[in-house]
Amino acid sequence: MTVTNRRAGARARILLSSLAALAASLPFAAPAAAARPELTPAAATPGEVWRGALRISQGCDGAPTRLIRITMPEGVVAVQPKARKGWLTETVWAPYRTPVEVHGRKVAEGVRAIVWRGDTLPDHMYDEFGFAFELLPGAAPAGGRLYFPVRQECETAVLDWTQVPAAGQDPSALTHPAPAITVASAGATPLPAGHDHHRPPAQAAQAAGLSVSGAWTRATPAGAKVAGAYVAIANRGPKPDVLTGGRFDVAGRVEVHDMTMTGGVMRMRRLENGLEIPAGGAVELRPGGLHLMLMDLKRPLKQGETIRGVLTFRDAGDIEVAMPVEAAGAPAPGKAPAAAGHGGGHHH
Numbered sequence: 001m002t003v004t005n006r007r008a009g010a011r012a013r014i015l016l017s018s019l020a021a022l023a024a025s026l027p028f029a030a031p032a033a034a035a036r037p038e039l040t041p042a043a044a045t046p047g048e049v050w051r052g053a054l055r056i057s058q059g060c061d062g063a064p065t066r067l068i069r070i071t072m073p074e075g076v077v078a079v080q081p082k083a084r085k086g087w088l089t090e091t092v093w094a095p096y097r098t099p100v101e102v103h104g105r106k107v108a109e110g111v112r113a114i115v116w117r118g119d120t121l122p123d124h125m126y127d128e129f130g131f132a133f134e135l136l137p138g139a140a141p142a143g144g145r146l147y148f149p150v151r152q153e154c155e156t157a158v159l160d161w162t163q164v165p166a167a168g169q170d171p172s173a174l175t176h177p178a179p180a181i182t183v184a185s186a187g188a189t190p191l192p193a194g195h196d197h198h199r200p201p202a203q204a205a206q207a208a209g210l211s212v213s214g215a216w217t218r219a220t221p222a223g224a225k226v227a228g229a230y231v232a233i234a235n236r237g238p239k240p241d242v243l244t245g246g247r248f249d250v251a252g253r254v255e256v257h258d259m260t261m262t263g264g265v266m267r268m269r270r271l272e273n274g275l276e277i278p279a280g281g282a283v284e285l286r287p288g289g290l291h292l293m294l295m296d297l298k299r300p301l302k303q304g305e306t307i308r309g310v311l312t313f314r315d316a317g318d319i320e321v322a323m324p325v326e327a328a329g330a331p332a333p334g335k336a337p338a339a340a341g342h343g344g345g346h347h348h
């Protein structure tokens with residue numbers, strides 16, 4: 001051991017003692033914050049898979065950790081722990097409060113908690129316990145928080161990280177906060193400049209900071225009961241709004257749907273809680289993704305006609321919209337159907 005090392009050791013001891021003094025004067029400051037279990041990444045997008053980990057960075061008052069249990073909030077489905085060596089990983093199945101729809105399938109129960117046990121995590125080391133889940137659309141509004149209560153068992157003590165801040169409360173004021181993630185907005189993509197001017201202004205409707213533009217749908221074969229419809233919605237207002245559906249004379253009802261590719265399979269589902277249009281943001285409904293579904297069609301839609309109706313928003317109410325009917329299978333307004341002529345891939 002060299003002189004330099006000994007001096008480094010002395011500096012480390014001084015640092016430790018000043019940290020101890022700081023901890024004594026501010027019992028809930030830096031040391032408590034550093035010890036909190038955290039989820040990383042700290043945000044999840046509705047309709048998408050979150051892959052991350054619960055990070056445990058300290059034991060219980062110096063004792064090593066022997067068990068970790070994390071509980072999933074409502075709206076978190078398709079939970080899958082990451083394989084890990086040394087720890088027994090157990091999934092706890094239970095019914096959802098209400099059955100949920102995952103990729104168009106009604107599911108009554110699923111993994112509601114994960115327990116890791118059978119090894120020890122020393123107090124001075126951190127570890128990450130990996131898992132994945134899917135966040136249901138509508139589980140929480142964009143910007144909202146979802147809390148995952150954690151139980152941490154050590155050789156001599158148990159810590160329950162279950163506190164949730166009250167409305168307006170600073171989360172850092174809690175001594176044992178539940179780890180949380182923030183809900184990102186789904187399907188929100190900024191519109192390119194001038195996007196909502198590529199159609200005549202007569203087709204753009206305006207209300208409460210919302211503008212609806214570029215609406216279109218496709219001709220349907222005789223006997224077809226559904227048609228996908230597409231539109232761009234921009235929100236220049238200060239508050240988010242939610243597209244909940246609409247009304248068209250030609251359709252029995254109008255739903256908001258999402259379509260995703262999962263393992264090479266196109267899946268469609270209804271967004272039960274509507275589609276959020278973030279404040280200052282825009283959402284584009286287009287083939288292969290978010291779309292309106294005109295259900296129970298009363299007659300076929302004919303290429304070249306224009307159908308009229310309203311889109312309904314939670315706050316702004318009804319906004320009138322006119323939809324030109326493009327060719328069956330057209331991939332975009334004014335575009336010829338793909339050579340395969342497969343109906344645009346919209347299956348129900």
Ligand SMILES: [Cu+2]
Binds near residue numbers: 258268269
């Ligand atoms: Cu659909």
